[in-house]
Ligand SMILES: Cc1ncc(C[n+]2csc(CCOP(=O)(O)OP(=O)(O)O)c2C)c(N)n1
């Protein structure tokens with residue numbers, strides 16, 4: 240929940256846990272905050288100071304445990320450090336690439352009173368691109384015939400999406416979004432040419448490779464976005480690369496940038512407006528070509544299956560019925576693949592999905608989203624495996640009467656894993672699931688529930704659910720075969 244809240248507000252979600260098991264439970268959130276660049280502060284109770292490093296009851300060395308998956312770990316040893324630590328934790332979590340920090344507070348220090356200290360919030364780094372860098376980018380943009388803008392999560396700031404679209408339109412630059420950042424750019428815009436994710440077709444990547452200018456704006460060019468560190472070619476791109484991200488550690492990290500800008504991309508595009516290509520015709524043809532390929536890839540599939548509801552049909556109906564301000568919260572799993580590929584997000588719809596690929600994210604993210612954005616319709620899609628990891632968090636939705644549609648894709652399998660087993664081995668050990676009666680569970684939690692066993696039931700069930708003024712639950716008896724390799 241804190242991860243989702245941190246993403247929505249850009250302020251650190253604060254998690255307070257007890258030592259040992261409590262901290263271990265929070266570790267997936269810490270890793271997700273790191274991979275997703277979300278500000279998060281974990282405060283852990285620690286054994287009393289005199290017992291530190293004696294392997295005391297439930298003691299963990301948090302520097303060793305979290306050192307590689309967060310920005311900063313600090314163990315308080317003097318009460319006088321508290322104010323400084325609080326300041327540094329907030330600053331560290333929110334500056335540069337946002338991320339998690341961990342503060343460990345020994346039990347005896349928690350009992351001590353200190354005067355409270357306040358401080359003035361640091362203004363954001365006011366780094367603006369230099370005049371020289373701006374003029375280089377401008378002339379690259381004017382001359383390029385096949386430019387491609389790769390837009391990442393840094394655009395998720397007030398006014399960011401609008402500025403990005405204004406820039407793309409003014410300069411006539413096609414835009415693809417980084418991994419799971421579909422809601423950064425309106426997918427129905429003719430300049431939207433897809434996402435860089437886990438299943439880009441070879442033909443699309445071949446065309447992307449032909450671009451003669453890459454503008455990587457607000458993206459870290461992470462593993463998945465860069466197609467496993469292959470696009471742009473590393474360490475030297477095949478075409479001029481402009482890389483802009485508000486963290487100097489990230490700019491040009493994997494691939495040498497011809498122009499590297501450690502500033503917010505919003506400032507960059509504002510300084511480059513309005514745009515005027517020297518010859519707009521070639522790049523318009525280029526954008527059309529990319530868009531056609533994207534549209535063919537995003538077309539709804541036809542694949543048949545005789546073992547249950549094809550989950551892409553549920554996604555298709557949701558697309559038809561989706562309110563303009565839908566918040567779609569996804570867990571990790573193959574059920575979500577049709578959303579990434581076919582759904583198509585437009586402002587102000589939002590996609591909440593973990594870049595870390597953590598199961599157990601979807602249900603708490605939906606609860607956090609409904610709490611933070613009351614009035615917005617929230618739909619949560621989660622697999623049967625992922626739902627069994629954190630499904631119990633939906634009790635908060637019952638307690639607060641949050642209007643969330645929880646939807647479980649029940650295919651009786653850890654299908655994402657089974658797909659790989661089917662490809663590589665003749666067996667699929669450990670991936671069949673023996674599930675409880677999910678509808679009975681939801682009813683037990685106190686929310687209405689219905690089951691979709693046939694595709695004719697999808698539309699009615701979704702319509703009823705979207706009208707519900709409190710939480711409700713849908714179990715979809717999902718085809719497994721439709722996701723497995725032929
Ligand atoms: C916390 C966690 N544990 C394990 C994994 C590895 N993993 C990724 S997807 C997956 C199976 C997902 O199964 P399910 O939720 O039923 O969705 P499906 O793929 O069947 O649609 C597993 C085990 C993970 N990503 N996160």
Ligand SMILES: [Mg+2]
Nearest residue numbers: 622623652654
């Ligand atoms: Mg499953």
